[in-house]
Amino acid sequence: HEEPLLFEQDQQGRSGVDLPEVPRHKTRLGGMERKAPIGLPGLSEPQVVRHFVRLSQTNYAIDAGIYPLGSCTMKHNPRLNEKMARMPGLGDLHPLQPVSTVQGALALIESLADWLRTLTGMPAVAMSPAAGAQGELCGLMAIRAALTAAGDPRKKVLVPESAHGTNPATAVQCGYAVEAIPSTDDGRMDLAALEAALGPDVAAIMLTNPNTCGLFERDIVKVAELVHKAGAYFYCDGANFNAIVGRVRPGDLGIDAMHINLHKTFSTPHGGGGPGSGPVVFSEPLAPFVPVPYIRHDSAGFHLVERQDDAEEEGIHSFGRLKGFHGQMGMFIRALTYMLSHGGDGLRQVAEDAVLNANYLLASLQDVLSPAYDGPCMHEALFDDSFLKDSGVETLDFAKAMIDEGFHPMTIYFPLVVHGALLIEPTETESKETLDRFIATMRALAQAATGEGDKTRFTAAPRLAPRRRLDETQAARKPRLRWQPETAPAEAAE
Amino acid sequence: HEEPLLFEQDQQGRSGVDLPEVPRHKTRLGGMERKAPIGLPGLSEPQVVRHFVRLSQTNYAIDAGIYPLGSCTMKHNPRLNEKMARMPGLGDLHPLQPVSTVQGALALIESLADWLRTLTGMPAVAMSPAAGAQGELCGLMAIRAALTAAGDPRKKVLVPESAHGTNPATAVQCGYAVEAIPSTDDGRMDLAALEAALGPDVAAIMLTNPNTCGLFERDIVKVAELVHKAGAYFYCDGANFNAIVGRVRPGDLGIDAMHINLHKTFSTPHGGGGPGSGPVVFSEPLAPFVPVPYIRHDSAGFHLVERQDDAEEEGIHSFGRLKGFHGQMGMFIRALTYMLSHGGDGLRQVAEDAVLNANYLLASLQDVLSPAYDGPCMHEALFDDSFLKDSGVETLDFAKAMIDEGFHPMTIYFPLVVHGALLIEPTETESKETLDRFIATMRALAQAATGEGDKTRFTAAPRLAPRRRLDETQAARKPRLRWQPETAPAEAAE
Amino acid sequence: MRYLPLTADDRSAMLARIGAGSIDDLYVDVPEAARLTAPLDLPDHRSEFEVEREIAAFAGRNLSPGTAPSFLGAGAYRHHIPASVDHLIQRSEFLTSYTPYQPEISQGTLQALFEFQTQVALLTGMEVANASMYDGATALGEAALMAKRITKRHKVVVAPAVHPHYAEVVRTLCGFTGDPVLVCDTGDGADPAALPDDETACLVVQYPDLYGQVRDLRPLAEAAHKAGALLVVAVTEVVALGLVTAPGDMGADVVACEGQSIGVPLSYGGPHVGLFATRQKFLRQIPGRLCGETIDQDGRRGYVLTLSAREQHIRREKATSNICTNAGLCALAFCIHLSLLGEAGLRKLAELNHARAVQTAEALEAIDGVTVETSAFFNEFALRLPRPAAEVVEAMAVRGVLAGVPLSRLAPREGGQQDILLVAATELTQDSDIQALVEGLKEVL
Amino acid sequence: MRYLPLTADDRSAMLARIGAGSIDDLYVDVPEAARLTAPLDLPDHRSEFEVEREIAAFAGRNLSPGTAPSFLGAGAYRHHIPASVDHLIQRSEFLTSYTPYQPEISQGTLQALFEFQTQVALLTGMEVANASMYDGATALGEAALMAKRITKRHKVVVAPAVHPHYAEVVRTLCGFTGDPVLVCDTGDGADPAALPDDETACLVVQYPDLYGQVRDLRPLAEAAHKAGALLVVAVTEVVALGLVTAPGDMGADVVACEGQSIGVPLSYGGPHVGLFATRQKFLRQIPGRLCGETIDQDGRRGYVLTLSAREQHIRREKATSNICTNAGLCALAFCIHLSLLGEAGLRKLAELNHARAVQTAEALEAIDGVTVETSAFFNEFALRLPRPAAEVVEAMAVRGVLAGVPLSRLAPREGGQQDILLVAATELTQDSDIQALVEGLKEVL
Structure with a gap:
């Protein structure tokens, strides 16, 4: 069951708040009262809570898995x-x-x-x-x-x-x-x-x-x-x-x-x-x-x-x-709060572990992906798409295939100075165990992408996500940026 | 990726808490200090948070959908x-x-x-x-x-x-x-x-x-x-x-x-x-x-x-x-807090809407399921399994098939006075829209169960849940009620 | 370190895999002179409860408006936030996710933004809205910048009685490069309808204005349009739109609102959330993110960030704005709270606010020497005192009453303006608060 | 009514489908005389903020141990709970789910229970544990009942220095039907090893005991076993098990703990969480829920509630206990907090508790006329005062110090016991707290 829009759940007469009775008062609005309704939907609290809980369940989050978006630094957010x-x-x-x-x-x-x-x-x-x-x-x-x-x-x-x-x-x-x-x-x-x-x-x-x-x-x-x-x-x-x-x-x-x-x-x-x-x-x-x-x-x-x-x-x-x-x-x-929690000693460790984790990924993937540059990296490891050459798999496909493996993809196509960039930032709050699992998956994907055989695992990915690839061209060509009430069919107006 | 047990994520040297240094003090434990380690696993906070977030994501909850467990009264829990x-x-x-x-x-x-x-x-x-x-x-x-x-x-x-x-x-x-x-x-x-x-x-x-x-x-x-x-x-x-x-x-x-x-x-x-x-x-x-x-x-x-x-x-x-x-x-x-929020007027409405919702379900399902008794019900509607007679589908199968439709099943096999009981309690916090969707699904399932054709939709259900049917017999015959460290193989001891 | 999963053994094993002798080897590119060797002068890491005590010590030195009668407004309003709002925005899947660049696994955020955009458009009476700005003031600045792009004119005119913070942000963003920005003094008697000329990109007005005054914007829209300019409307108290005519229904071309009043705590001024709404025809000039509806490969409805050719990450120096991170989570809070309110709830909330403000005004009008200067208002009005408002506010604070905002804190201090106190009431204003205000003022004046 | 989604139109349409004229038609089975017609004498529904004010008014009439030096213990301890614990247990998927009767969609709850059971078994040094009881006292009562079932004997012996609340619950649960329960006075000097006889099902002892005394249980285990009885050990401060020898390592047959100290707020006494651990051989006599590992149809590891033939919903009058709802969410909180602590964290936490208690004891011992009566303790000890402890506690409360629990509140008031004050310290005890306690006592005594 797909969660409908709030507006599709409207029934006037419902509200998710109670408010005290409005005391009797003179109106001092200078005649500027709103005449027409706004058009906001009426829902009860249980419906609103369920709506947003259900929506949230279609999101990936750092609390649920590694989120290795290079240049975005998705690390653990302490409660x-x-x-x-x-x-x-x-x-x-x-x-x-x-x-x-x-x-x-x-x-x-x-x-x-x-x-x-x-x-x-x-x-x-x-x-x-x-x-x-x-x-x-x-x-x-x-x-x-x-x-x-x-x-x-x-x-x-x-x-x-x-x-x-x-x-x-x-x-x-x-x-x-x-x-x-x-x-x-x-x-x-x-x-x-x-x-x-x-x-x-x-x-x-x-x-x-x-x-x-x-x-x-x-x-x-x-x-x-x-x-x-x-x-x-x-x-x-x-x-x-x-x-x-x-x-x-x-x-x-x-x-x-x-x-x-x-x-x-x-x-x-x-x-x-x-x-x-x-x-x-x-x-x-x-x-x-x-x-x-x-x-x-x-x-x-x-x-x-x-x-x-x-x-x-x-x-x-x-x-x-x-x-x-x-x-x-x-x-x-x-x-x-974060600074006081880490202290000066912890903050230094933050930087070191972030750099260590990125270099560990780089060292563990350099033979199957193509590192963009030599030498140690800092907090993120950059690869280009030369490892995908002639494979029929694009950087985008590779990223989408990661979704089916349960991972959020890395940043792709940025920075622009590298062709088909893949920028991986693990951050210091990922464990070695998680990195090892990530590495194993990346290696398997890289081998599948560059090997023989059917590539629909990449080109048709993701298949296990709440949505498959979305039509961004249609979204831009015919922008629908808000819900509109269905226009009553002409017959109904008779 | 399945979430391992906490104990399988152990690495000593990690902890998810920081504590101040222990001040120097005389020990007054009377010699009762613990000698051996307890065996608790070491994890960092990010790992613990992710572990429980991931576990939670395999649970159904009232915040995510109707939970019509008769006699359990799963209603909206206000924040x-x-x-x-x-x-x-x-x-x-x-x-x-x-x-x-x-x-x-x-x-x-x-x-x-x-x-x-x-x-x-x-x-x-x-x-x-x-x-x-x-x-x-x-x-x-x-x-x-x-x-x-x-x-x-x-x-x-x-x-x-x-x-x-x-x-x-x-x-x-x-x-x-x-x-x-x-x-x-x-x-x-x-x-x-x-x-x-x-x-x-x-x-x-x-x-x-x-x-x-x-x-x-x-x-x-x-x-x-x-x-x-x-x-x-x-x-x-x-x-x-x-x-x-x-x-x-x-x-x-x-x-x-x-x-x-x-x-x-x-x-x-x-x-x-x-x-x-x-x-x-x-x-x-x-x-x-x-x-x-x-x-x-x-x-x-x-x-x-x-x-x-x-x-x-x-x-x-x-x-x-x-x-x-x-x-x-x-x-x-x-x-x-709940009482003050509802007031006397609201509490009466709670009862009435709970009863109304249950009777609405009863009235809407009575021709496809088999109501156990005549007359209006109170807050829950009871059916027996006579509608499933000769269908090859048991009450349990019917309930499990509901999971694949996105619903938590009703209470089954209780009360014992009815054969193959199905006890549905919607509660007052479900909207008519939700009930209508639930009714439509139940009707479709009932028709599928009692009609011709393959019944694996029921007998093999659930297929879309985090787990398929679990072997409860094995669980009871060879109870494994706690994690045990792997015993080191004999060779390793050499 | 509770947040760091690597153990000493891990670090050694990882360095070995990398082929580095120590962590220092990974910092070889840092010029040697810049490598810190000694620890900085900072305390070491601490336990949760020690940190809590330290933060609580800061909190203990403030007077919380939750514990004192408070009539503070002037762009930030203490409203009640339902408990479910704060709970929902703290769900991991919302709180700890990034900008939805991978829409297949971000539909929750995206659908909520689509709903937010719809709510903002409805509330302002406009056709489209974006996925949020930092706050009301920056949204207004971006609105004026957009007006310049659309009209290809350079001059921005800010009418009297616009919140000085907002006017200053407009001046910073639009005037910094030397373009003319005419900011009228807050209390200037100038007729705003006379201000737009043929060089004017937009006329910026506030509604209700700084003094809480609610007035018909149609004449201003006409005047602006006649001059070829756009009418840009700032709204600092968005709850007002539940009760008064929407700017969009009076000819506004862009509406920039502070959305804090719905779902977002005061938080000493931030983070808040800017709402930005405009006409469909200006779509491709909108700053910031837009979420749009589309379908996926299987034909199912879904949502994506769209029209990103306007944005910096694609368009770089030709972008409509440099904004990247916006106020996503606050927009979500706004969306959830407004969903709970719905049509009936928002209207009643607005009526309660108005009723409380009228009650407050009437109680104050009974004090000798004090006059309410705002003839028509929503939940805030200007009160003229017989002496400088700033002093009165201080004296009231000593009595534990947050009496309002002295205009002199915002506007030029000269002239009669310094006796003006801005007084706001909300649904949280109680009879006892009003009584404390009145009694305090009687003593202090 | 914000929680009720049905509208008046819905109700009419639904009644029509049902074929009922009004809601009253659905209540036809209620005897007419019992149908309420007039509203009850109760207030009408209220807004969130009105309710918040009302609850806050109750809160405002209490002295919170969070804001006062507090040395209260005696079965409930103020420890720090990491922020992530409370966040995680509030996740909808944990908070608003039911007992995991449908395991396919309840693996989160089930795996957490399996982990909880393992933690409890490890901590107590036992082989198996159940999925929680209401609290420590009821867990102890159930332990004694289990001992009766296992030994087929009727007599329960409660040694001296067991928390009187616990002893009373044992007496209620085991003695209500007329079976003998021998409860020694808390301060009784009787040698507990001499108590079990050949009618005794179990000897119940507390560790550390009511006075905080830590002592070797091996002699008691021997004595009990020799008499054919079981040794049942109650633990009211579970953090102690991070530092002292586990009961399971000293021959205990059943361990019943109050788990509140790890992850669960004081909450004025409830809900807390009872831990129940025992030997593998007693498995089928365990009360309450058990979660077990198994596989699903596809061979994947999974968890289910198991051995339910012990439980009331299957076994009815032959069940091992009437317990149904237990303390699931508190067990989860315990499990999360203990996961965060881990081996190293729990040990350090326990050491801190002990250190703070020793510091407190030493500071008190410096006061004339005051003696620490407990020779070996973990984080709590008995302090003998020169006058009745209850009066001292009242006098200290007036000074804003929660000095501890007077033994007379729990135990018989006669004899020297009335001068005993139970004083507990935890990791949250600060030097300034100890100073306030000492200075206050000097004034009051």
């Missing part, structure tokens, strides 16, 4: 973090309470900021960005504000070919032209090409490190020198900070700004698409250009600087406000 | 009740705190007791029984105590043939011989047989009402008169109180004691087998024989009478203590 985020006195605070009544909340945010400063070796941090992509925007805006303040706004941002799509999109949203820097054969940014591209119109470089090929940019200190020599800023996409947390401080690499995806490195749950949180750490030169609001701390306690004019008074030339309130407090609580 | 049971100041109280520090807890229990007294029309209630079966024991013990106090302990308890197994088991555990009373053709207790069986050695009758055939015992007032006239007590099994709550008060029927399964009528979740809670209401004559502890309320507040000697001082000849502490507080909170 303690969820419990803490719901603690009375934290989860139920209003963002505009008098500051005197939220000193604990501000102290918590500052405590998280301290951890981030210590882990990154950077002196300043902006807490408000709502997600990694907004963090990028925040970083580039601060850079643009600093350049503008120096009378030299510049025009271009350099982005390696292997970058996440958010990097170029962000640069454009911030008013810059984007210039791509090619990669070398070893999967790093081409230093010579960078040098050639740098010039007086370059505002910044955006480099992911470890990069999206799962490799550490060996020349990163040199990159920073070149960038700074050219009068530009070095923005680091911190999406992969989980590979180096506790082992390398970005501040020691010459970076000027870097966002941190709390859900990746610090395990706030991804929730099927969010919410995220993307604090940005800044170097000294960029520190005076942070967004509002921010927290200041003195002997009288914690203060919240919410307005650009107040910031200006204390020498912060804030570029403005990025979102409604102070930031993703719910995510802050989870991330701080 | 509000779970939230309330975990409220700080309730869920974390210690049972032996000074009574002055738990006045709210005692007030809550008394409030629930008040609801139970009002709904049943009975003057007294014992809150401590841990489940329905213990409630039965509590009721019979009070009866025995009263009879003994009157110098006439008697020897027999009368139980109708259709009774739950707990009834005779309880009577025996309480030291009585059990005599079965046959049923009449209309599914009720045979009044003549009862009259014949009643005599000076009968301590009590145990009658379920509505009975396990889903029928109201029409002659119940007459039964009470006969029982009382014989000097016996009338114990009513209240398992099916959900059919009449708010519409009929057992106290108006002449009942002396009745347990109430909080999970059935008041929707505390069954949790795959418990915990339950089985308060017992008592008539005036039995009220002085309640178990300890119980609550007393005066102008100074709430008191907890925990000891038989204290009870005796205030004229309560308590038969003693049934369980460790005061009762299933966690269940009390849930049940009271």
Whole structure:
């Protein structure tokens, strides 16, 4: 039995809530009462609960199995973090309470900021960005504000070919032209090409490190020198900070700004698409250009600087406000809980185990899949599709066949610098036993894909999932983005 | 991939908890330290979470679909009740705190007791029984105590043939011989047989009402008169109180004691087998024989009478203590939350809708299944297997075929008074849409079972469940009730 | 370390398979000078209960609106969330799944998003909606950016009485590159209908506005359209749409709402959820994710993320927005709570909110020297006090009453605005709360 | 009514299908005099938030051990429960399922029970365990009943220093029908080894005992066996078994534990979970449910409820017990928490408990006139005070300290026993708690 849409379960006269009787009152709506019904369906609570339980049962989840999506970092989400985020006195605070009544909340945010400063070796941090992509925007805006303040706004941002799509999109949203820097054969940014591209119109470089090929940019200190020599800023996409947390401080690499995806490195749950949180750490030169609001701390306690004019008074030339309130407090609580749970020692172990697990996969699969690059990887192992050459099986088919084996596929077709990419990120919270089972399955699939015989195991996969392959072309050509009530047939209108 | 046992995932050196370092201390164990390891497996938290999530995914649940187990009353379990049971100041109280520090807890229990007294029309209630079966024991013990106090302990308890197994088991555990009373053709207790069986050695009758055939015992007032006239007590099994709550008060029927399964009528979740809670209401004559502890309320507040000697001082000849502490507080909170949510009006509607749903099923299936008895039923509809006669399909096969249709089967082979019984209890929290779908499926199955053609759809069912039929005979013949470490092969010992 | 399954033996065996002598060998690409050798100045790992105590200590230093009479609003509202909502969003299959890139094993998330999009479209009176934005303010910023793309004009006009946070986000997102953004002062008396000119991409208004004022948007829609601009409507209290005419029914082209009021806790300002709805004709200019209906290989109905040629992961520098992660789980919470409410429940909830606000206003109007400035409102209104509202709020906080939001916290502090207090009521407002507010104010004023 | 899906239209249509004129027609079998016509004197249905307020009002009148220094034990212990335990047991598939009568769609519950049984057997040092009982006291009562069935003797002997609640339950269950139950006074100096005679079915002892005393059970096992009786051991603090020799290793025939300490909240005394373990040879006399391993039609390993010929639903008046519903979900919580702990975690937890208790004892021993009476203990001991413990406990409660359980609340009030205070510590006991206890006692004594 397929679960129908909520709207197909409608019966007016039902509701899943009870509310007290509305007290008698004068209406003061100025005649703006809604006339027509909204069209929302009526269901009882049991129906709503069952609907969403049943829907959930068609989802894969990290709690049910390895979720090796490269560049997405699906690791275990501790339940303690969820419990803490719901603690009375934290989860139920209003963002505009008098500051005197939220000193604990501000102290918590500052405590998280301290951890981030210590882990990154950077002196300043902006807490408000709502997600990694907004963090990028925040970083580039601060850079643009600093350049503008120096009378030299510049025009271009350099982005390696292997970058996440958010990097170029962000640069454009911030008013810059984007210039791509090619990669070398070893999967790093081409230093010579960078040098050639740098010039007086370059505002910044955006480099992911470890990069999206799962490799550490060996020349990163040199990159920073070149960038700074050219009068530009070095923005680091911190999406992969989980590979180096506790082992390398970005501040020691010459970076000027870097966002941190709390859900990746610090395990706030991804929730099927969010919410995220993307604090940005800044170097000294960029520190005076942070967004509002921010927290200041003195002997009288914690203060919240919410307005650009107040910031200006204390020498912060804030570029403005990025979102409604102070930031993703719910995510802050989870991330701080995660940090306190791991401690400095545990966070370092997190990075090491993530890297160890990825290299273990790489070493165990390199003879049957085709590694994209040589050498140790960081937290994720990248393969291309050359092992599938002439097999009649595409990367997509291979990924879908994994579903029938009970695994969520890896990231595919990203990064773009590799043909038919397969990017596998196991994370530190997978056991060796799970990896061994995963490896055995991958090896068996690779042999089946490249051997003789029928390939429908791949081309017709998945067959054991709640749905077989979905027609994405039809979805895009004739977009149906919402339920519509059936139009009454003409006969019925008689 | 099948989920292995915890013990098969063991690796020492792992733990799913962190604990602070043990402070240095003298050991005062008197030399009783454990020498050998216990043998518990080592797993990390992510593994444990995944293990139980994966296990859970092989379970059916009321949150995922109708669970029409007759006599079990699987209805919607509101989440509000779970939230309330975990409220700080309730869920974390210690049972032996000074009574002055738990006045709210005692007030809550008394409030629930008040609801139970009002709904049943009975003057007294014992809150401590841990489940329905213990409630039965509590009721019979009070009866025995009263009879003994009157110098006439008697020897027999009368139980109708259709009774739950707990009834005779309880009577025996309480030291009585059990005599079965046959049923009449209309599914009720045979009044003549009862009259014949009643005599000076009968301590009590145990009658379920509505009975396990889903029928109201029409002659119940007459039964009470006969029982009382014989000097016996009338114990009513209240398992099916959900059919009449708010519409009929057992106290108006002449009942002396009745347990109430909080999970059935008041929707505390069954949790795959418990915990339950089985308060017992008592008539005036039995009220002085309640178990300890119980609550007393005066102008100074709430008191907890925990000891038989204290009870005796205030004229309560308590038969003693049934369980460790005061009762299933966690269940009390849930049940009271349920009552407050429904109110008196809602509880009456609960009974009516439960009865309406059952009769709707009966009316919609009576031409394809074979109803066991005529007339309206109460909260559950009983069929026998005569519709399957000569079909090659047994009741069990029919039930297993329902699994492949996505439904949990009804109760089968109970009550014993009907051949190949199928007992369907939809409960009030199923929508008409769900019932209509259930009816359509049952009708299709009944037609398939009784029609021509291959019956493996039934005899080989289920085929779409996490397991096919399990070998229960082997399980009982060679009981393996725990995991055992593999014995090392002899060679390895060399 | 309870979260780490590898044992010391595992690590050795794995290094051996890799052919590395130690974990350091895997970090060879890190410049030597940047390799941390000493531990950072951070505490070691701790047990669950020690962590709980530490977080509880932070919580203990706050005054929870759940334990005090609270009239705080101004863009975030304390509503009751049914217990089943929080339970359902915590189900592993929702909480610990990723963006549904593999639709065959993500139908739960996808169908819920499809239902969410439908709910948002219905509620706002629009034709289509996306799968959520970070919050109401960023949704508004994205709306203005979309208006610029559609009209190919550069100027954005923000009418008076738009929440200053929202106006600031619009200014940041639309004005950062030098494009003109005209933000009227919150209390500016300017007629918004006169603001759009032939360079204006959109007129941005709020409904109900910052002061809680509910007004007919049709004249503004007409004025905007006449100038060739779009009307972009911000809604900070989405429960209002259960009772007042939908923006879509008054000519709005884009509606950007904060959805927190339905299903999402206050959480000190985030995460919340932005709702984004518009006309069908603007479909391919929508920012963020869209979920669409289609069929699978066996012809069964199913759902996928669609029109991703608008998005950064495909379109890169030509994307409609850089948004990637959105507010998925909060959107799910919104969807579940609204499913529970349904048509009848939402309407009654909205009526209760209005009734409570009217009761609060009437009680306050009885105080000497205090006036309600908002002539027509839903559940929030501006109260003029005889002295600066910020001081009054502080004095009330000392008395344990969260009296509302002083306008001066949001808007320029000059002028008569500083005596304005924004007061909100919801279904959770009790008679005793109103009494505490009134009595407190009488003492404090 | 949010929980009721039927609409008025549904009800009419359904009555029509049934052929009934009204709902009353379905209640025709109820004697007319017993049909309620007027509503009962009960309040009407209420919204979630009104109900929450009402329950919170009850909670507000209690002193939570989570917010006060607490040394309460005597059969119920405040331990930390990892957040994942409570989350997992609330999963719909566990929480809202029934007893696994249809094993094909109940493997989750069944495998967890099989794992639980194994854990209990390992922990107690026994060969087999059942799928749980209501609580420790009823498990003990059932153990004594089983001993009677096995030995075919009628007399049960309860040694001194068994928790009076447990002894009372044994007396109720075993003595109600007139069979002899000898319950020694808690403080009786009798030598338990001398108690069993040739009519004795079992000797019941507690370990650690009511006073926290840990002692070698081997001599008692010998004495019992010599008399032809079984040794039945009650354990009220199961965490102790992480550190002390298991009863099974000292000759116990049946072990009945309260499992609350692992995974189950105090909940004012219930629901808790009874553990029941015994020797393989007594298998068919075990009360309650048993889960066993088998294979399905396709040869795959699977689990079923088994040996149900012992149980009431099959065996009726010949059943080994009348138990039906047990403590399934609490057993699951126990199983999950113990899985998280594992061998190393349980041992460390037990060590922490002991260390905290020793620290507490040492701090108390420094107070004049106060003596620790228990010579060897795990996490609880008897403290002799210079005045009646019940008064001291009350005085301490006024100071916000839950100082322990006065023995007089449990045992006969005569004699020196009334000055005994039972003091327990756990891993949650903090230095500041011990300090508050000591300082409070100094003031109060």
